[in-house]
Amino acid sequence: MRRLAAAAEVTPGALYKHFRDKRDLQRAMADAVYATIDLAGIDTDSPTVDQVITCCERLRAAMLGFRDGGRIVAGSYSPFAATATISATLRKLLEGLILPSLDAGDVAYALRNYTTGFVIEEQAYLTLLAGGEWDALVQSLPRQGGTEAGRSSDAVAILTGDRDLRFRAGLKVILTGTVA
Amino acid sequence: MRRLAAAAEVTPGALYKHFRDKRDLQRAMADAVYATIDLAGIDTDSPTVDQVITCCERLRAAMLGFRDGGRIVAGSYSPFAATATISATLRKLLEGLILPSLDAGDVAYALRNYTTGFVIEEQAYLTLLAGGEWDALVQSLPRQGGTEAGRSSDAVAILTGDRDLRFRAGLKVILTGTVA
DNA sequence: ACCTGAACACCGTTCAAGT
DNA sequence: ACCTGAACACCGTTCAAGT
Numbered sequence: 001m002r003r004l005a006a007a008a009e010v011t012p013g014a015l016y017k018h019f020r021d022k023r024d025l026q027r028a029m030a031d032a033v034y035a036t037i038d039l040a041g042i043d044t045d046s047p048t049v050d051q052v053i054t055c056c057e058r059l060r061a062a063m064l065g066f067r068d069g070g071r072i073v074a075g076s077y078s079p080f081a082a083t084a085t086i087s088a089t090l091r092k093l094l095e096g097l098i099l100p101s102l103d104a105g106d107v108a109y110a111l112r113n114y115t116t117g118f119v120i121e122e123q124a125y126l127t128l129l130a131g132g133e134w135d136a137l138v139q140s141l142p143r144q145g146g147t148e149a150g151r152s153s154d155a156v157a158i159l160t161g162d163r164d165l166r167f168r169a170g171l172k173v174i175l176t177g178t179v180a
Numbered sequence: 181m182r183r184l185a186a187a188a189e190v191t192p193g194a195l196y197k198h199f200r201d202k203r204d205l206q207r208a209m210a211d212a213v214y215a216t217i218d219l220a221g222i223d224t225d226s227p228t229v230d231q232v233i234t235c236c237e238r239l240r241a242a243m244l245g246f247r248d249g250g251r252i253v254a255g256s257y258s259p260f261a262a263t264a265t266i267s268a269t270l271r272k273l274l275e276g277l278i279l280p281s282l283d284a285g286d287v288a289y290a291l292r293n294y295t296t297g298f299v300i301e302e303q304a305y306l307t308l309l310a311g312g313e314w315d316a317l318v319q320s321l322p323r324q325g326g327t328e329a330g331r332s333s334d335a336v337a338i339l340t341g342d343r344d345l346r347f348r349a350g351l352k353v354i355l356t357g358t359v360a
Numbered sequence: 361a362c363c364t365g366a367a368c369a370c371c372g373t374t375c376a377a378g379t
Numbered sequence: 380a381c382c383t384g385a386a387c388a389c390c391g392t393t394c395a396a397g398t
Contacts, residue, residue: 070255071255074301087334106346113294117292121254124254141264154289174353177355
């Protein structure tokens with residue numbers, strides 16, 4: 001609050017005429033993150049799986065555009081316009097695509113939770129990397145017995161690899177299923 | 181740190197002989213959360229889809245057992261035993277189940293990110309509810325034009341409904357897919 | 361209506377000194 | 380090896396008073 005006030009060239013107390021408290025400000029920040037989502041080329045009247053994927057990728061991109069974007073957005077229920085727009089867009093796309101046995105709300109919610117979960121992990125990794133703490137952390141991963149099946153580091157492989165590719169792989173898993 | 185020190189009947193400075201800083205302590209807390217996961221009845225030698233679902237449900241239950249459990253666990257890379265155990269268990273189960281075209285690591289990562297994302301949202305809701313702030317927030321949701329398709333509140337419906345059911349519905353979506 | 365100054369009750373972290 | 384006391388540099392929030 002104090003640093004934000006300084007950036008706005010105002011005294012900290014002045015912020016409390018605009019936001020009830022820090023959490024109220026963070027809700028507004030969450031909507032500001034959603035507001036940067038690029039919806040160009042998304043047409044809810046002719047939905048495709050590719051558009052759903054694009055939608056999630058742009059949601060991810062929007063969060064990645066801000067420090068702690070994932071954590072800001074996660075669980076902040078910003079009751080504002082941009083938040084409503086992305087929710088409705090994703091759900092409308094899905095309504096025209098999914099199996100009739102499923103609920104579009106459940107699918108949209110799963111996709112959004114996957115996406116925010118992925119980005120939180122990703123930004124934590126990037127912060128650790130930038131601070132030079134990542135290598136020490138990976139080094140201290142428990143060396144477990146014998147076989148390579150023991151290394152607990154799929155997360156490590158995913159984070160240090162091509163994250164765009166891995167994110168899309170996860171989306172495809174959700175959309176197309178994993179078992180026969 | 182100060183409150184934890186008080187609970188441990190020790191001076192704040194003493195904590196810094198055991199943990200480098202607050203984040204280091206939170207990593208240990210994350211592992212402590214994972215350590216409460218009940219793995220009874222999970223047999224990685226004869227994997228079933230039901231076991232995967234149970235595994236994710238117990239992961240959710242473990243996080244729900246602690247204040248801010250989801251946020252503590254998300255993006256904290258605790259390089260400890262319990263963290264490695266749940267990761268390896270989930271992946272081993274999946275290796276025996278998924279379509280050969282998929283990677284067990286990607287699927288496990290998608291399931292974990294979905295689960296932590298869901299729990300973060302859930303705990304934020306529960307905190308808001310306990311603080312009496314939830315109703316005011318939902319009231320302020322933008323009333324958008326005409327049709328009921330406009331309400332942006334799938335998240336609201338999911339959170340205020342049977343969350344166990346909704347969580348499982350999301351898991352099934354991921355495991356069995358959404359499109360033909 | 362919006363802002364300032366000043367205060368209140370906190371934080372995380374460090375470090376010499378003790379045992 | 381582990382802990383205390385005390386300090387340093389911060390926090391979020393409130394509120395009378397100003398304009």
